[in-house]
Amino acid sequence: MKILSSSQIKSCDIATTESGVSSLNLMERAAAKCVEWIEMNFKTTNRFLIFCGTGNNGGDGLATARMLYEKGFDVEVYIDRANLNFKADAEINFRKIKKISGIEIKDFSDFSKTIKEKTVLIDALFGYGLNRKLSGKVKNLVETLNQTTLPKVSIDIPTGLFADKVIEKDSVVFKADFTLTFQFYKRSFLHPETGRFCGKTEVLDIDLDSKFIEDAKTDYFVIDNSIIRKIYKPREDFSNKGTFGKSILVGGSYGKIGAVLMSSLSALRTGSGLTFTMAPDCGNLILQSQIPEAMFISSGKNYICKIEIQDKAIYGIGPGLGKEKQTQKALLEFLKSYKNPVVLDADALNILAENQNLNLIPKHSVITPHPLEFERLFGKTENSFDRIELAKEKAKDSQIFIVLKDHHTAIITPDKKVYYNITGNSGMAKGGSGDVLTGIITSLISQKYEIKEACIFSVWLHGKAGDFAAEEFSRESMLPTDLINKIGEVFKSLN
């Protein structure tokens, strides 16, 4: 799914109206989709307070209020009585509301936090037209609304958020429990500083001009089921273990054998044909007894001392690797002579950062840093939006794929495209989760998935398995090994 900028969305609106759908009808369509969702999801609530701005976001709110009232709900509309300068379509909807005696129209200042009945607050103050941070009456209103514990729904975008850029640190933003956004995800929903205001995001299809969307140029995408369906390759019947590649997971050190064990296990669970674990001897018994399917390659006594080159294999290097001098030397020597794409994670990245030999990373390799590892490699950034822009430059310069792990992991490609993942949950924020992802990526590349597609499919699969694990064990209790054991269920859901 493409992510368009606010100006592109505006142009898309215009293209849609030029194709014969009036802007007023588009507003009706948007409102109707909101009402449909509200009816489905608030079955026991009868009272809605809708807070409306003067732009088209406000217009959506006014139309939503009218439709909810017509369906028998108890509705109150709040506006700024000192500013009735509504935009055209919003004005038309305001006049309609004024003619309905059953809908009380109040001023923002009339809102009182002490509400008894079951009530839902609907934010239709600002949408993608916001061009500066909130101030004055609206800012005070949003602060007051945020102090209530009532369920909160934002239309299109939580008021106070921009569609595609970060907010100033002291900005006031409506804290939504649900965001009903039209047609596209907005980038701000997918970044940590801003996404925390969205609650659960629902993308409502309002049937915008498909040709415009098809032709729209963007660097930003959300990984959705349609992308996954195109990527996933069901396993051929007539095949043998050699058909599905050879993965070599390199890592482990005394006390951290589990990391490379999880990577090896997840590589197997993801379908790798032949899987080897290259680790120090201290891990031999653990690995050979825990994963008999993975063959053991000895390297050092308590930490990796040499990384031998085997042909026709995909290497995943880093889980539990440690940073012993000999390990550092082994990695740098390996990278000096091995020129095929590799997957580099965790301490492999930290070693490269400390030695500043990023030039040793083979082209089309995959690195999987979390924000701190990214910073060690490429330097500090002001915020996560700047971090993505820096990652785009670095991915292009080094011709590598960067899997930037975060609540919404982003894949940055050598041609500077950004794919945001929307599967997964906070239960995955535990040691070992990254090791599992490394195994999945290594496995899919060894199974001859194109590297970009392997990265996209891997983060989606990893998150989906995490969602299945959370469902069974709760976010608090789920373990990375539970996630590995759910990979099969994800594949079954694809068949």
Ligand SMILES: NC(=O)C1=CN([C@@H]2O[C@H](COP(=O)(O)OP(=O)(O)OC[C@H]3O[C@@H](n4cnc5c(N)ncnc54)[C@H](O)[C@@H]3O)[C@@H](O)[C@H]2O)[C@H](O)CC1
């Ligand atoms: N394709 C779609 O997504 C559709 C979206 N719709 C809705 O339209 C809004 C965008 O409407 P717009 O009038 O462009 O902007 P807003 O309503 O978000 O803002 C109104 C207006 O307010 C001024 N403004 C901006 N920032 C501030 C500020 N901090 N303080 C005061 N005033 C401010 C500025 O002039 C804005 O223009 C979209 O979100 C959807 O809800 C359509 O209804 C259907 C199709």
Ligand SMILES: [K+]
């Ligand atoms: K809004």
